[in-house]
Amino acid sequence: MTATPLVVLENVNKHFGELHVLQDINLSVHRGEVVVLIGPSGSGKSTLCRTINRLETIDTGTITIDGQPLPAEGRGLARLRSDVGMVFQSFNLFAHKTVLQNVTLGPLKVRKTPKEQAEKRALELLDRVGIANQAHKYPAQLSGGQQQRVAIARALAMDPKVIMFDEPTSALDPEMVQEVLDVMVNLAKDGMTMVVVTHEMGFARRAANRVVFMANGQIVEENTPDEFFGSPRTDRAKDFLSKILTH
Amino acid sequence: MNVVLENLGPILEAFWSTVLLSVASAIGALVLGTLLAGMRVSPVPVLRASGTLYVNTMRNTPLTLVLLFCGLGLGNTLGLKFSETVTVNSYWLAVVGLSAYTASFVCESLRAGINTVPMGQAEAARSVGLTFGQTMTTIILPQAFRSVVGPLGSVLIALIKNTTIASLIGVAEAAASMRTLIEFNGNAVIPIFIGFALGFMVLTLPTGFLFGWLSKRLAVAR
Numbered sequence: 388m389t390a391t392p393l394v395v396l397e398n399v400n401k402h403f404g405e406l407h408v409l410q411d412i413n414l415s416v417h418r419g420e421v422v423v424l425i426g427p428s429g430s431g432k433s434t435l436c437r438t439i440n441r442l443e444t445i446d447t448g449t450i451t452i453d454g455q456p457l458p459a460e461g462r463g464l465a466r467l468r469s470d471v472g473m474v475f476q477s478f479n480l481f482a483h484k485t486v487l488q489n490v491t492l493g494p495l496k497v498r499k500t501p502k503e504q505a506e507k508r509a510l511e512l513l514d515r516v517g518i519a520n521q522a523h524k525y526p527a528q529l530s531g532g533q534q535q536r537v538a539i540a541r542a543l544a545m546d547p548k549v550i551m552f553d554e555p556t557s558a559l560d561p562e563m564v565q566e567v568l569d570v571m572v573n574l575a576k577d578g579m580t581m582v583v584v585t586h587e588m589g590f591a592r593r594a595a596n597r598v599v600f601m602a603n604g605q606i607v608e609e610n611t612p613d614e615f616f617g618s619p620r621t622d623r624a625k626d627f628l629s630k631i632l633t634h
Numbered sequence: 635m636n637v638v639l640e641n642l643g644p645i646l647e648a649f650w651s652t653v654l655l656s657v658a659s660a661i662g663a664l665v666l667g668t669l670l671a672g673m674r675v676s677p678v679p680v681l682r683a684s685g686t687l688y689v690n691t692m693r694n695t696p697l698t699l700v701l702l703f704c705g706l707g708l709g710n711t712l713g714l715k716f717s718e719t720v721t722v723n724s725y726w727l728a729v730v731g732l733s734a735y736t737a738s739f740v741c742e743s744l745r746a747g748i749n750t751v752p753m754g755q756a757e758a759a760r761s762v763g764l765t766f767g768q769t770m771t772t773i774i775l776p777q778a779f780r781s782v783v784g785p786l787g788s789v790l791i792a793l794i795k796n797t798t799i800a801s802l803i804g805v806a807e808a809a810a811s812m813r814t815l816i817e818f819n820g821n822a823v824i825p826i827f828i829g830f831a832l833g834f835m836v837l838t839l840p841t842g843f844l845f846g847w848l849s850k851r852l853a854v855a856r
């Protein structure tokens with residue numbers, strides 16, 4: 388007997404006009420699992436991530452989080468979103484708020500946590516991602532790597548059941564990639580459930596339980612990182628890997 | 635210039651009335667304009683359509699008509715009464731008209747401001763679990779306001795000048811006082827004009843400077 392998975396997508400389909408971006412997607416993510424989504428540009432990885440907290444709607448199929456189907460809109464949806472953290476490629480920190488305010492906003496407004504408690508927790512989280520000393524700066528005063536770590540702390544502050552990462556390091560200068568990946572590896576070690584779109588193979592090998600390879604809106608191959616990178620089964624995966632390896 | 639100086643008391647009183655009219659209408663326009671901007675970007679089609687209809691109607695109607703409608707239509711025909719005192723009543727009717735008219739310009743400035751806020755800000759707010767209303771009031775509007783402080787200053791200056799039309803429905807503001815003064819001092823028309831023009835500049839120039847300064851101070855760094 389296995390526990391029900393935390394995130395379940397069943398026969399999910401989505402179109403952007405004529406374009407069939409998600410084609411019959413079936414995917415389950417178990418508690419504590421780290422899934423890396425990989426695939427060529429335009430294959431639908433971001434769209435898939437975004438459907439899981441309904442930043443994108445789907446045409447057909449079902450998505451459930453912790454056994455609950457995604458509500459269509461309103462307060463139910465807002466509550467569900469607060470359980471699904473999201474870390475974006477472009478950080479998207481609230482530009483008019485300090486680092487500390489960025490992290491406490493959700494707990495204060497959504498969870499109605501008392502201010503003192505929210506700030507104490509925020510400072511702990513900022514400490515955990517290594518930027519406690521920047522708490523009173525504004526996002527524009529931080530480096531990209533620091534901003535992304537604040538974004539991770541902001542997601543963690545909601546005590547989410549799962550965090551989605553959409554190419555969290557691809558907007559960063561190379562020297563800042565590692566500091567963000569280190570934070571993510573530690574999260575994975577602590578048992579956080581994570582879905583990560585990334586081409587960082589080092590991260591996938593170190594932290595992922597499973598690699599899901601997408602192409603043209605379909606899941607083409609799923610495997611452990613070692614199997615997937617070592618001996619990909621499909622031609623499309625082989626072709627894709629040969630391209631990113633030569634880069 | 636003597637005429638102006640000799641009548642300084644009543645003139646200042648009239649300008650004070652202009653100030654009161656401007657302040658009350660500015661507050662009304664800001665509140666209504668913000669609401670309208672919220673409607674125009676809301677996900678509810680009915681709200682969006684009503685917002686658009688309101689703004690297009692107001693922006694394309696001459697202010698004179700709007701104020702006459704408030705004075706004659708709302709005041710006389712429909713019998714809307716704010717006070718038993720006639721002057722107080724016409725003051726509030728003018729505030730209603732000026733607010734309703736200026737709100738459409740506030741709304742459009744704000745909407746331009748909302749467009750300067752990157753999509754990702756709203757997405758981040760929503761994924762933290764904020765509702766549409768919370769996203770608007772804590773993330774989008776504060777950033778939108780900061781980016782349109784300058785244009786809002788221009789709207790306010792236009793409003794201050796537009797208060798002169800309120801004399802049409804019996805509000806004793808600066809332009810009404812000027813007309814009275816000219817009636818009794820036909821030989822000093824030019825000095826009177828200059829005096830009142832300067833009076834308006836005393837109100838509008840500092841407003842412009844203040845908003846220019848604020849817009850630099852409040853700008854959001856990205």
Ligand SMILES: Nc1ncnc2c1ncn2[C@@H]1O[C@H](COP(=O)(O)OP(=O)(O)OP(=O)(O)O)[C@@H](O)[C@H]1O
Pocket residue numbers: 403406408426427428429430431432433434435
């Ligand atoms: N809002 C949208 N409207 C129309 N088409 C879209 C929209 N968003 C994405 N698409 C298209 O859907 C397809 C999948 O996009 P998606 O962003 O999910 O790909 P991706 O795998 O994340 O690619 P990348 O590696 O470049 O980020 C692309 O062809 C893209 O052009």
Ligand SMILES: [Mg+2]
Pocket residue numbers: 432433434553554
């Ligand atoms: Mg993408």
